[in-house]
Amino acid sequence: MLAELPAGARHSSDPSRELAATRLDVALPLAQFDISRARTTGDLRFLGYAEAILAPWMHRTTVAPQVLILNATILQSRHAFDAALAELDQALEARPDDAQGWLTRATVLRVLGRYDEAMASCEHLARTADPAITSLCRQSLRGLTGHLKDAYAVIASLSPQDLVPEVRAWRYSELGEMAERLGNDPAAELWFRDGLHMAPADLYMRLACADLLLRHGRAVETLQLLQGYESMEPMLLRVAIAHRQLHDAASTQAEALLTNAFEVEQRRGDAVHRREQARFLLDVDQAPTAALAAALENWRVQREPDDILILLRAAHAAHQLQAAADALEFLKRSGLEDVRLDAYRSAT
Amino acid sequence: MRGVLKTGVLMGGVVLRGVLLMIAAAPTAHAHIASNGFLVANVAGSDITGSMELAVRDVELAVGADADRDGKITWGELRAAAPRLARYLAEHVSFAAQDDACSLAFQGIEVNDRADGGYAWMPFKARCPAAVRRLAVRYTVMDGIDPSHRGLLTLSAAGVVQTGVLGGAASQDAFSVFAPSRWRAFAEYFRAGVWHILSGIDHLLFLLSLLLPAVLLRKDSRWEPVAAVRPALIGIFKVVTAFTLAHSLTLTLAALDIVRLPSRLTESVIAASIIVAALNNIFPLVTESRARIAFSFGLLHGFGFASVLADMGLPQGARLISLLAFNAGIESGQLAVVVAVMPIIYGLRSGSFYRRTVMPWGSAAIAALALVWLVQRAILATG
Numbered sequence: 001m002l003a004e005l006p007a008g009a010r011h012s013s014d015p016s017r018e019l020a021a022t023r024l025d026v027a028l029p030l031a032q033f034d035i036s037r038a039r040t041t042g043d044l045r046f047l048g049y050a051e052a053i054l055a056p057w058m059h060r061t062t063v064a065p066q067v068l069i070l071n072a073t074i075l076q077s078r079h080a081f082d083a084a085l086a087e088l089d090q091a092l093e094a095r096p097d098d099a100q101g102w103l104t105r106a107t108v109l110r111v112l113g114r115y116d117e118a119m120a121s122c123e124h125l126a127r128t129a130d131p132a133i134t135s136l137c138r139q140s141l142r143g144l145t146g147h148l149k150d151a152y153a154v155i156a157s158l159s160p161q162d163l164v165p166e167v168r169a170w171r172y173s174e175l176g177e178m179a180e181r182l183g184n185d186p187a188a189e190l191w192f193r194d195g196l197h198m199a200p201a202d203l204y205m206r207l208a209c210a211d212l213l214l215r216h217g218r219a220v221e222t223l224q225l226l227q228g229y230e231s232m233e234p235m236l237l238r239v240a241i242a243h244r245q246l247h248d249a250a251s252t253q254a255e256a257l258l259t260n261a262f263e264v265e266q267r268r269g270d271a272v273h274r275r276e277q278a279r280f281l282l283d284v285d286q287a288p289t290a291a292l293a294a295a296l297e298n299w300r301v302q303r304e305p306d307d308i309l310i311l312l313r314a315a316h317a318a319h320q321l322q323a324a325a326d327a328l329e330f331l332k333r334s335g336l337e338d339v340r341l342d343a344y345r346s347a348t
Numbered sequence: 349m350r351g352v353l354k355t356g357v358l359m360g361g362v363v364l365r366g367v368l369l370m371i372a373a374a375p376t377a378h379a380h381i382a383s384n385g386f387l388v389a390n391v392a393g394s395d396i397t398g399s400m401e402l403a404v405r406d407v408e409l410a411v412g413a414d415a416d417r418d419g420k421i422t423w424g425e426l427r428a429a430a431p432r433l434a435r436y437l438a439e440h441v442s443f444a445a446q447d448d449a450c451s452l453a454f455q456g457i458e459v460n461d462r463a464d465g466g467y468a469w470m471p472f473k474a475r476c477p478a479a480v481r482r483l484a485v486r487y488t489v490m491d492g493i494d495p496s497h498r499g500l501l502t503l504s505a506a507g508v509v510q511t512g513v514l515g516g517a518a519s520q521d522a523f524s525v526f527a528p529s530r531w532r533a534f535a536e537y538f539r540a541g542v543w544h545i546l547s548g549i550d551h552l553l554f555l556l557s558l559l560l561p562a563v564l565l566r567k568d569s570r571w572e573p574v575a576a577v578r579p580a581l582i583g584i585f586k587v588v589t590a591f592t593l594a595h596s597l598t599l600t601l602a603a604l605d606i607v608r609l610p611s612r613l614t615e616s617v618i619a620a621s622i623i624v625a626a627l628n629n630i631f632p633l634v635t636e637s638r639a640r641i642a643f644s645f646g647l648l649h650g651f652g653f654a655s656v657l658a659d660m661g662l663p664q665g666a667r668l669i670s671l672l673a674f675n676a677g678i679e680s681g682q683l684a685v686v687v688a689v690m691p692i693i694y695g696l697r698s699g700s701f702y703r704r705t706v707m708p709w710g711s712a713a714i715a716a717l718a719l720v721w722l723v724q725r726a727i728l729a730t731g
Contacts, residue, residue, distance in 0.1 A: 048383060048495055
């Protein structure tokens, strides 16, 4: 056998593709399906399939808002945040009550560090969406803007039984990250582990849990956690770091695969894994100057706590903390609390 | 109205699952590399040869390969799909020289394993109406199936390698294939030759072992300094010329694939040749015709140079000129070393330091170092 087609991949003779070109009610769920396949398997090709399904609908003179919102999700998954925002704004103008649109918009703005605008999107959400979703949307932002302890308590008080599975998984990963930022790593690990028990396919939570373990040098447990997920680049990066921590020869294979993957992405001009690349250069290649350059490049595009963390770590390792002045200024302005960043904050 | 209602219901579903998507957003949780096709093209005159590599999963989407629909593609299924794939690729990849279309045919199929899975590898031949000066490449593989697919092009012509990314909005690109690139090829291979001889300390030590005694004469089992410049120069000239002739000969034969030797063997014998030449300075057996040693072992050093050239590859259409450039680079580097060493050893030749210390102990050190290489290359080397 040469290749196994992943579950959900359509055969070439599948008629759905042609059907989707003429019927919106076929195209939307099909594209939605492909996007969730990309999310749960980490397989970037599914984003391309979704894009192909939406393409005929995107080329019309007036594009249906639902099509724009799904297309924006694809763009956002490729970290083309500005393009995603433009499509979301266009869609929400035509459909101001679209909860999905406001939620995606809030997410993109949050990644960009534009917290006030993100909060405004959450407020729009309140008009149409489930109160639990609205609450998560708001509290996750309050947790980044100076009210971490309080937001953590509010989200923890949301009863998981009242939430649909997807929202429940979001609650767990949000609580885990908040506990980490508060400096309560044992609690964070419990949130992540419980969340993964409930939603084992949540790749985001698995990565967050792996990073927590690696921060404590728990490489063997990291490898156990990531077993079977090595085909995904961000997972493979954590595997390589774990092998490094164990001074294990098995790291060279993972490193070669990653180097190759980054090279191909570079050639393509893709930017999906900038943060990973910076982390690879810092923790695996041990090239702090190159890592700092990659982390700064990443910082220009996205501003999550992990983006700040890799930037500060690289700047510190390269003895060029002034290169991260912009990020430190952002921390001060936003009131972002994160004990992982405190050591660097006080260093300047 | 019904349609609208239905869409509304569907989007309701999307909101719930959308939360999932939303969380995927903040993170960077995807992986696997996106879909890539690897297009390699070598231009030689009006001919283009090369290959196209497409992931087996993408072959399924493009032309269908999973005949029994079990979700697995076997070698037999891929081979059966090969004619369809060849037609598909010929429709979705095209070349033009100065805007005139080239004929293109794919034939044969092999499988290549890459980091992200199995790839179908198909060689092609194309013929253009005229010698290629400006090559236009059009690439629409996976069009309408996966807009994020990209064709990664590696184009080599006259020793110059260019790369390009095709697909998506940019399905076409053009590349200049200039004649001046011959000079660039020459310069590149000349530089490589110089660099190799100057950094290839084993070749230099061999030469040095033969040069050290060139300013001396063997008389009654003792070394005497030569009386004048002339005999010293003649000795050096003979040794260097013999070494040059010999390694140029085998370099050419190996580079043009006429003779081949396993590299472990040549590398080991090169190390042995240094030991022999160095020991001959301490326990002289051959004193008058060191040029013969230079020639016979020079033959092996030529194979050593050839393996470097094999790693670089000789560009299609500029094979001879690149070989010549590489060889000229080696000779120039070598000449520079001889010119630098000669006055020093000539100046030192009369003193006892040269005859009692430099000759025996220098040679011994060279022999010892070469012995380490010999052990590494012949015994410790694996594969």
